[in-house]
Amino acid sequence: MxxxxxxxxxxxxxxxxxxxxxxxxxxxxxxxxxxxxxxxxxxxxxxxxxxxxxxxxxxxxxxxxxxxxxxxxxxxxxxxxxxxxxxxxxxxxxxxxxxxxxxxxxxxxxxxxxxxxxxxxxxxxxxxxGDFHAITSAHNLLSAMIDNHIHWGNEQEIDLRRVVWRRVLDMNDRALRHTVTSLGGVANGFPRETGFDITVASEVMAILCLADDLADLQRRLGEMIVAYRRDKTPVFARDIKADGAMTVLLRDAMxxxxxxxxxxxxxxxxxxxxxxxxxxxxxxxxxxxxxxxxxxxxxxxxxxxxxxxxxxxxxxxxxxxxxxxxxxxxxxxxxxxxxxxxxxxxxxxxxxxxxxxxxxxxxxxxxxxxxxxxxxxxxxxxxxxxxxxxxxxxxxxxxxxxxxxxxxxxxxxxxxxxxxxxxxxxxxxxxGQSQFAPLYPDEMSLWHKIECVAERIYHASEVTADTRIRAQLEEWEAQGYGHLPVCMAKTQYSFSTDPGLRGAPEGHVVPVREVRLSAGAGFVVAICGDIMTMPGLPRRPAAEAIRLNAAGEVEGLF
The missing domain is CATH 3.40.50.300 (P-loop containing nucleotide triphosphate hydrolases)
Known part of the structure; x- marks a missing residue:
């Protein structure tokens, strides 16, 4: 049977x-x-x-x-x-x-x-x-407040070319990876390039999962970096005065x-x-x-x-x-x-x-x-x-x-x-046999933390990155973020960055394509290989088979 x-x-x-x-x-x-x-x-x-x-x-x-x-x-x-x-x-x-x-x-x-x-x-x-909906709403409230701040005079002197806060949606939608907002004239704000990540990649999600309580949640939300000025100094969510309202939206979700x-x-x-x-x-x-x-x-x-x-x-x-x-x-x-x-x-x-x-x-x-x-x-x-x-x-x-x-x-x-x-x-x-200790100490440099994970966990022979990425990590260290751990973003299917390379490969190269500072969550994301922060649907998505039956029950969900 x-x-x-x-x-x-x-x-x-x-x-x-x-x-x-x-x-x-x-x-x-x-x-x-x-x-x-x-x-x-x-x-x-x-x-x-x-x-x-x-x-x-x-x-x-x-x-x-x-x-x-x-x-x-x-x-x-x-x-x-x-x-x-x-x-x-x-x-x-x-x-x-x-x-x-x-x-x-x-x-x-x-x-x-x-x-x-x-x-x-x-x-x-x-x-x-409704937790994910609350996180999506809180994240996008901040997005709206950033553009609104720019529209009404840009008191924080945000450089429109350096807005790093994107929008999120709890759905796989490759069409939204890269977008242009505020088209249609003066009334709609200042056009700029941006994009969407999936909600589970939001720093707000990471913060909710790492915060001790509501007070810690609001403190962390306020510390998120949303943009940079022309002199490259960071603009925080608290500078936009969004942290309080975001915490309100997340009160029950916490x-x-x-x-x-x-x-x-x-x-x-x-x-x-x-x-x-x-x-x-x-x-x-x-x-x-x-x-x-x-x-x-x-x-x-x-x-x-x-x-x-x-x-x-x-x-x-x-x-x-x-x-x-x-x-x-x-x-x-x-x-x-x-x-x-x-x-x-x-x-x-x-x-x-x-x-x-x-x-x-x-x-x-x-x-x-x-x-x-x-x-x-x-x-x-x-x-x-x-x-x-x-x-x-x-x-x-x-x-x-x-x-x-x-x-x-x-x-x-x-x-x-x-x-x-x-x-x-x-x-x-x-x-009581556990002698747990993290892989690397807080005081290790960000680049060496990335190398440590790649070499000791992935068994890679080398980590490569553009000079601008190395410079960015050094700049964050100078700003006081060098003690943060690193969050490696790579394919889940292999020790390497090649999803087709199964088993236990050794001697491969890990390319770091981009780094992002999650100052509120408290880690630095290193995006390796072709990993996407907004996934796409497969050729035959599961959604095609999901429906309600005659009794009003869900069918096809697995």
């Missing part, structure tokens, strides 16, 4: 009232702000009162480089959280919210899959509690969202910066809240460990003072075969040789993660076509890397399929 679609499984869920889910973590009903019966925001004043409580154990779920064969990082995050609950632990899950762009494009939803899902799946993958898994494990779903063009982690406030309320917190970082985990460690943990206790690295036999050179249509047949060849990608990630001083466990996300010989080959390889691999059947069995993994992860976390 064919497996049920994710959306059908989610629709059949026996959801508990959100007050009951909050009660599992000790959140009183009066501190939950319900959005319907199955989701709620956790009140800021309750969160503020948790200060001083002991933190639980923090477990990061990451993965090998994504392939069309699928890895199942979010599915494993959910399954592990349910597995911890099944073995009697007080657990909570922290993941990002879904962006409409990938949902209607190629990637699909971000709520897990099979019997390891977070619900309500449809709402989470669509408008949810509160974490609480939902549940199919097995009623509490899940915080909050924030959603992309992992290739932003830092790829859920909000600090959600993670900290979960750590105060649960003994074990399972969170994830977007895409492969070369992007998501590196940024989780070097940006989120560095900025928030978090100390991860264990890392779970997700792989599938199918994805390892693709890394071993097979095409997607060749994956159904047993091929132990291809699995062994593909394990080079897995091994690179294991060693990279160990370099941060955190214990690593591999989760083999099981597919029905996996053979015993293929599974054994992975387990033997991982053992040779000084780690261990557990076969996980959570997609088909929910938390029952991760009990062994959950037991081992809890043991490792409780043992």
């Amino acid at each position: 064919a497996a049920k679609p994710d959306i059908e499984i989610a629709r059949e869920a026996d959801k508990r009232p959100i007050q009951e889910i909050g009660g599992k973590l000790g959140i009183p009903p009066e501190h939950l702000l319900p959005y319907g019966h199955d989701k709620a925001k956790v009140a800021q004043d309750f969160i503020a009162g948790l200060e001083g409580r002991k933190d639980g154990k923090l477990i990061l779920v990451t993965a090998i480089n994504p392939t069309p064969a699928g890895e199942g990082k979010t599915t494993t995050t959910v399954g592990l959280g349910d597995g911890l609950s099944r073995i009697g632990k007080t657990a909570a899950i922290c993941i990002r919210e879904a962006s409409l762009g990938p949902n209607f494009g190629m990637k699909g939803g971000a709520a897990g899959g099979g019997y390891a899902q977070i619900v309500p799946m449809e709402e989470m993958n669509l408008h949810f509690t 509160q974490p969202n609480l939902v549940q898994t199919l097995e009623h494990t509490p899940a915080f779903v909050h924030g959603g910066p992309f992992a290739n063009i932003a830092h790829g982690c859920n909000s600090v406030i959600a993670t900290r809240t979960a750590l105060k309320l649960a003994d074990y917190v399972v969170t994830e970082a977007g895409f492969g460990a070369d992007l998501g985990a590196e940024k989780f460690f070097d940006i989120k943990c560095r900025k928030a003072g978090l100390h991860p206790d264990c890392v779970v690295l997700v792989a599938t036999i199918r994805a390892l075969k693709m890394n071993g050179g097979l095409a997607k249509e060749e994956l159904s047949a047993e091929n132990v040789t291809a699995v062994r060849e593909g394990c080079a990608n897995l091994g690179r990630h294991i060693q990279n993660l160990k370099g941060f001083g955190v214990p690593v466990v591999v989760a083999i996300n099981h597919f029905t076509g996996d053979s015993e010989a293929e599974i054994a080959a992975v387990q033997t390889y991982v053992e040779g890397q000084g780690a261990e691999a557990h076969l996980c059947t959570h997609w088909a069995e929910g938390g029952k399929g991760t009990e062994a993994l959950a037991t081992r992860v809890a043991e490792i976390a409780d043992a």
Whole structure:
């Protein structure tokens, strides 16, 4: 019998009232702000009162480089959280919210899959509690105020050629990457070139995910650089007097969202910066809240460990003072075969040789993660076509890397399929073996930080950049931004900047095409290769198959 679609499984869920889910973590009903019966925001004043409580154990779920064969990082995050609950632990899950762009494009939803899902799946993958709309509105309010400021006399003496603040939209739309605004005459302002990024690439999104509270949020918003004057001095959002109104728009969005898994494990779903063009982690406030309320917190970082985990460690943990206790690295036999050179249509047949060849990608990630001083466990996300010989080959390889691999059947069995993994992860976390340290120190120069990530994580032989980029980094250092970490924006499909180069390439060159200063968020973005901050839709976008059926239910969402 064919497996049920994710959306059908989610629709059949026996959801508990959100007050009951909050009660599992000790959140009183009066501190939950319900959005319907199955989701709620956790009140800021309750969160503020948790200060001083002991933190639980923090477990990061990451993965090998994504392939069309699928890895199942979010599915494993959910399954592990349910597995911890099944073995009697007080657990909570922290993941990002879904962006409409990938949902209607190629990637699909971000709520897990099979019997390891977070619900309500449809709402989470669509408008949810409106956080992304609030971020889009706050970002574009600032855009409008910049142009309005210029129109009414330009008191800050903004150089129209040096406005760096673009607009955003939570949709993949390549036609908006480069635009010209204010056409049509004097009444419409001063024409200039600009463009759109996707909302999840907005610095406002990054700030919401890194801010401690509303006061910190407004301070960070005010520190965003929106333009430069003719003398190249920066103009900040606070100079345009936009930070207060932006904070008002983000007041409710700043509160974490609480939902549940199919097995009623509490899940915080909050924030959603992309992992290739932003830092790829859920909000600090959600993670900290979960750590105060649960003994074990399972969170994830977007895409492969070369992007998501590196940024989780070097940006989120560095900025928030978090100390991860264990890392779970997700792989599938199918994805390892693709890394071993097979095409997607060749994956159904047993091929132990291809699995062994593909394990080079897995091994690179294991060693990279160990370099941060955190214990690593591999989760083999099981597919029905996996053979015993293929599974054994992975387990033997991982053992040779000084780690261990557990076969996980959570997609088909929910938390029952991760009990062994959950037991081992809890043991490792409780043992206190983690000696976490970021990859590089704050005082290292910006250029050397970029080189450090490229050489130690990507195994590149060289980083190249135009002299103007090197000069820009030096200028930012002179302005006091040299202590910031770097956020590398590159393809998620490879250690290199070539998406077709799978496995574990070495000796490749990483070209830095552009650098952007996110002064409010607190990092410098290095855009490498052909990565886009406004993705486009594929030839056959998922949106073509999404519709309402006769019962008014969503079909085609995955």
